[in-house]
Amino acid sequence: GESVGLHLPTLSVQEGDNSIINCAYSNSASDYFIWYKQESGKGPQFIIDIRSNMDKRQGQRVTVLLNKTVKHLSLQIAATQPGDSAVYFCAENISGTASKLTFGTGTRLQVTL
Amino acid sequence: DGGITQSPKYLFRKEGQNVTLSCEQNLNHDAMYWYRQDPGQGLRLIYYSQIVNDFQKGDIAEGYSVSREKKESFPLTVTSAQKNPTAFYLCASSRTSDYEQYFGPGTRLTVT
Numbered sequence: 001g002e003s004v005g006l007h008l009p010t011l012s013v014q015e016g017d018n019s020i021i022n023c024a025y026s027n028s029a030s031d032y033f034i035w036y037k038q039e040s041g042k043g044p045q046f047i048i049d050i051r052s053n054m055d056k057r058q059g060q061r062v063t064v065l066l067n068k069t070v071k072h073l074s075l076q077i078a079a080t081q082p083g084d085s086a087v088y089f090c091a092e093n094i095s096g097t098a099s100k101l102t103f104g105t106g107t108r109l110q111v112t113l
Numbered sequence: 114d115g116g117i118t119q120s121p122k123y124l125f126r127k128e129g130q131n132v133t134l135s136c137e138q139n140l141n142h143d144a145m146y147w148y149r150q151d152p153g154q155g156l157r158l159i160y161y162s163q164i165v166n167d168f169q170k171g172d173i174a175e176g177y178s179v180s181r182e183k184k185e186s187f188p189l190t191v192t193s194a195q196k197n198p199t200a201f202y203l204c205a206s207s208r209t210s211d212y213e214q215y216f217g218p219g220t221r222l223t224v225t
Contacts, residue, residue, distance in 0.1 A: 034212065043218050043219050049212070098144075099144050099211070100146075100161065101158075101212065101214060104155055106154070
């Protein structure tokens with residue numbers, strides 16, 4: 001079936017460098033995408049979202065890029081800090097499925113000093 | 114403080130027993146959700162409810178049951194029919210006009 005997936009299960013980045021976490025989706029009917037951060041033993045926290053009518057959206061130190069042509073989503077974190085270490089999930093809403101989100105398997109970001 | 118609470122944080126049960134996980138929200142959200150998360154994996158939808166007294170099965174509803182008698186509450190019962198109930202359970206809520214879901218802190222259930 002169609003699902004959201006991630007290219008890299010673990011990403012190791014040095015403190016201060018930029019991080020890029022990638023996500024592939026296969027459902028062309030997806031019209032909303034969201035990134036969550038989950039620290040160990042806690043619930044996911046919202047980072048940033050983007051609708052399919054946009055290519056880019058920026059937040060504080062984070063940018064989400066959407067390439068609908070190749071069905072690819074990325075999360076960029078600028079000047080990565082130790083507190084950014086967590087698992088990052090992308091999720092999508094498929095048009096016509098009410099408010100349901102379909103989650104990817106996640107990427108673990110490890111920030112080294 | 115507005116938010117979602119789940120209790121307890123850790124829960125231990127013997128195999129064959131039913132167990133109910135609590136989820137309460139004071140965000141005035143209409144929609145609520147239950148997810149299951151296994152180690153190193155993503156979130157899988159168990160049940161969701163978009164309005165009081167109504168709920169729908171998610172992708173892995175077998176062995177679980179829910180009720181939605183109040184807007185603020187969406188308890189999940191893990192029945193003895195669930196073959197592998199040990200997992201981390203997450204509750205979330207959202208406005209029906211919005212896709213962003215707000216998550217609770219989770220309940221880690223261990224069944225032995």
